[in-house]
Each structure stands twice: as C-alpha cells, then as structure tokens.
Amino acid sequence: MDFPVSPAKAKLLAEKMERLGVREEDVEESFVRSSGAGGQKVNKTSSCVVLLHRPTGIQVKCQQERSQALNRFLARRLLLDKIEEKILGAWSAEQQRIAKIRRQKRRRSKRAKEKLLADKRFQAEKKTLRKSIKGFE
Numbered sequence: 001m002d003f004p005v006s007p008a009k010a011k012l013l014a015e016k017m018e019r020l021g022v023r024e025e026d027v028e029e030s031f032v033r034s035s036g037a038g039g040q041k042v043n044k045t046s047s048c049v050v051l052l053h054r055p056t057g058i059q060v061k062c063q064q065e066r067s068q069a070l071n072r073f074l075a076r077r078l079l080l081d082k083i084e085e086k087i088l089g090a091w092s093a094e095q096q097r098i099a100k101i102r103r104q105k106r107r108r109s110k111r112a113k114e115k116l117l118a119d120k121r122f123q124a125e126k127k128t129l130r131k132s133i134k135g136f137e
Contacts, residue, residue: 003073013073016080020087027079028052029072034063041066049075058082 001024003010017024031046048063049071060082062075085092108116 001072004067004069005073010073013076013080016084017076020080020083022053022080022083026054027076028054031068032061036063038066047071051075051079053079053083056083056086058086 001010001014003013028051030050030052032048032050033046034042034048036042045068047066047068048061049068050059050061052059058079060075060078062071062078064074065071
C-alpha cells in the first residue's frame, strides 16, 4: 500500500499488521462522504474511510483529515489498535482511567482508616514539639 506518510510509518504499520496476523485481503474498505463542517468540499468528496475486518467483525470509520489517502492510513492504524486490544485483552487508557477513579472513590477499610488517623496524630505531635517554649524567646 502506498500512503502519503513517511516510509518509516508505513513500515511500522506493515509490521504491526504482520505481527497481528491481519492480511490486506481480510480488510474491506469503503469510502463515504464525511459529515460535519467543511461545506461544499465535504459534500462533494468521499474522503471518509470505513474499514471492516471480516474475521473479527470490527469496523472503524476515519474522517480526521481532508485527504482520503491519509484517512486510509489513519483508519488502518485505528483498526489495528482495536484488533490488538481485542486479541491481547489490553485495557485502553480510558478504561484504566475509569478504574483509577473507581479505586479512589471506594470506601477505605477500617484498618486503612486507623493507619491514616495514626499518621495524622504522629504529625500533630511533631508539630507541637516545634512550638517555641515560653521564656526562652
């Protein structure tokens, strides 16, 4: 495939496709008109790329750029990311962020609360020792 990106990026894409076992024959590519801002230019050209990976049924749509050729490259990268996520069961950054927030909001255990209060008491004692002694000023 010939994409309007550096040869290094095209090579990385080809290597990732090979590593994940995705063949170009398994990917069905179609072009549709983009939506959103752009006026007459968007309404006349089909620069939005839709890719369907037949074996997994994963479908991606890319209309980030005005160039159809660049969108083809970006859509393949998106598709490979989704396939990799599905194959490896890797958590996306969004899922990790949600899990972190969930952990932060979770109620503390009794032991954790006691430890936290003990640390606070210790800090308070240290601060009382810092106070100046009357008569030695």
